[in-house]
Amino acid sequence: MKILEVKDRKTAKEFLEFHKNHYKDDPQWICPLDKEFNSVFNPDTNNTFRHGRLRRWILKNENGTIIGRIAAFIDDLRLKAYKQATGGLGFFEVIEDWEAAKLLFDTAVDWLKKEGMEAVDGPITFGSNETNWGLLVEGYSQPTYGMQYHKKYYKGYFEKYGFLNYYEQYSYIRDIASVEVFPERFMKIAEWIHKKPGYEFRHLEINKIRSYIEDLVEVYNTTWSEFREDYEPLNTDEFYKTFKKSKAFVDEELIWFAYKDGKPIAFFVLFPDLNLILKHFNGRLNLWNTMRFLYLKKRNTMTRMRALVAGVVPAYQNSGVESAIFLCLYHVFMKKRFYTELELSWVGDFNKKMMSIYSAIGASKSKTHITYRYMINKNLPFTRLKDEMAELVNDKN
Numbered sequence: 001m002k003i004l005e006v007k008d009r010k011t012a013k014e015f016l017e018f019h020k021n022h023y024k025d026d027p028q029w030i031c032p033l034d035k036e037f038n039s040v041f042n043p044d045t046n047n048t049f050r051h052g053r054l055r056r057w058i059l060k061n062e063n064g065t066i067i068g069r070i071a072a073f074i075d076d077l078r079l080k081a082y083k084q085a086t087g088g089l090g091f092f093e094v095i096e097d098w099e100a101a102k103l104l105f106d107t108a109v110d111w112l113k114k115e116g117m118e119a120v121d122g123p124i125t126f127g128s129n130e131t132n133w134g135l136l137v138e139g140y141s142q143p144t145y146g147m148q149y150h151k152k153y154y155k156g157y158f159e160k161y162g163f164l165n166y167y168e169q170y171s172y173i174r175d176i177a178s179v180e181v182f183p184e185r186f187m188k189i190a191e192w193i194h195k196k197p198g199y200e201f202r203h204l205e206i207n208k209i210r211s212y213i214e215d216l217v218e219v220y221n222t223t224w225s226e227f228r229e230d231y232e233p234l235n236t237d238e239f240y241k242t243f244k245k246s247k248a249f250v251d252e253e254l255i256w257f258a259y260k261d262g263k264p265i266a267f268f269v270l271f272p273d274l275n276l277i278l279k280h281f282n283g284r285l286n287l288w289n290t291m292r293f294l295y296l297k298k299r300n301t302m303t304r305m306r307a308l309v310a311g312v313v314p315a316y317q318n319s320g321v322e323s324a325i326f327l328c329l330y331h332v333f334m335k336k337r338f339y340t341e342l343e344l345s346w347v348g349d350f351n352k353k354m355m356s357i358y359s360a361i362g363a364s365k366s367k368t369h370i371t372y373r374y375m376i377n378k379n380l381p382f383t384r385l386k387d388e389m390a391e392l393v394n395d396k397n
Contacts, residue, residue: 001067001100003107006056012038014058015069015091020283022093022151028142029149030275034283040126041071047238048127051077053115056091057107059100068094068101072108073126074115082119083388084380086373087112089122090132092154101157109376118377121166122158123148130309134169134346134369141366144306144343145274147171148369155370163372167385170355171345172363176333182326186360190327193320200262201328204255206247213240215257215264216311223311249274249297253332254305256325258316266312268325270342272302300338307344322357350386 006015016037023029041056043049054073061067071091079085089108094101112120125132131146135154143149182190193199204212217234243250254270277296281289296302312321333339344363347354375382383391 001062001103002060003057003103004060006058011058012041012056014066015056018058018066018069019093022095023149028140030143030279031281031283033278033281033285035285037283046127048073048075051075052126054126055108055111057104059094059104067097068092068104070104070108071126072111072120074112074117075126083383084118084377085116086119086121087115087117088124088126089120090124090126092123093151094154094157096151096153098157098160102161105157105161109374113376118375118380120374120376122163122372122374123150124371134371137368137370139171139367142279143275144171144304144345145271145278146306146308147345147367158372161374163374164382165384166371166373168349169346169369169371170349170365171343171367171369172347172355172358173366174342174344174358174361174363175340176342177337177340182330182361186323187327189320190323193324194327198261199321199324200259201324202257202259203328203332204250204252204257206250206252209243209247210240212255212257213243216267216269219264219267219311219313220309222313246271248293249277249302251336253336254329256328258321258325260316264313265316266310266321266325268310268322268329269308270305270329271308272339273304273306273343274302276302276304303338304341304343305339307342318353323360326357326361348385350389 004011006012016034020031023031039045041054052073052075054071056071057069058066059068059070069091070089070093072087072089074087089105089112092104094104109120123135132148134148135158136143136148136150137155140149140152194201214236217236217239220234249272251270251272254272256268257264258266277293280292280296285293310322333342342363343366344358345367346369347358371385373382
């Protein structure tokens, strides 16, 4: 077997094309768009390169056939929050061969070690954790847009190598096709919040998108700056550019904002599941597929939704405002009956509050991903994320 670093167009194309052959016989897998996949590795389209670096490799057998791939990366911003210098690895794919998997892991870990890293998390992406984060270990059904899908034997390879369960990520599913109401207690809380003076709830309006993006960024930055020390504040201009790219499939009535006395305090973003269309394209969005996309969208092919991101200003958490936003969404679901399923993904095993909310609306756990951590420096202790968070809270108190 031979490891080759991705350094030119040929190896970059091999890195990209491997997953198409690797999953060609799996009816559940959905090929990501080539352009979107490659954008992760392009400094012009991935802002993480401003404070990070990345390497990629492919693995070939003695016949010159590619049998695996992996990427390793370092985000200098995230290093500030870790007890030890921690890098990441992702885009791991390999044939069912332990020696091949081990060689890929060794290559990524060796590079990270030379770069001064003492631990590595994976499989993750080089960027934001809303998408392509964690290893699928339960619920091998068709993934929603942005969620990772893997071969079942990967779990054994990660754990055999020495990766430990850093935290689990749960996806919840709620059938909304035949259910007329959410649980009674949930509805009463939501209705009570709606009637309280000073509260207002509005959905996104595309023609006022800039204003709503500013509100989202304000809430998001207020929320996550208190939660994570490695948090990089969202930039309104950059997020606006990113969001504009999604205009082709965004449903403005699936994105809601809560206000108190005119000030934004919460938001909840649902996207129609683009994968229900992309599964027909094999990664290519040429002119013909663009026309097919518009046709399939008009036919309401995207019957599933994914909850992508949410935020509640800390002062209003546990106030019931989340329930009130779900009530707004409930009315949308009742009007747009072509939406039949809602996936709430993902929520970490450290976030008991959000899991309770999802259970309260009648959602059930459907998938589990794991973000693993491997201790490069064996002299350092391994601590799960929820225990780290508990220590942080204790220190602040």
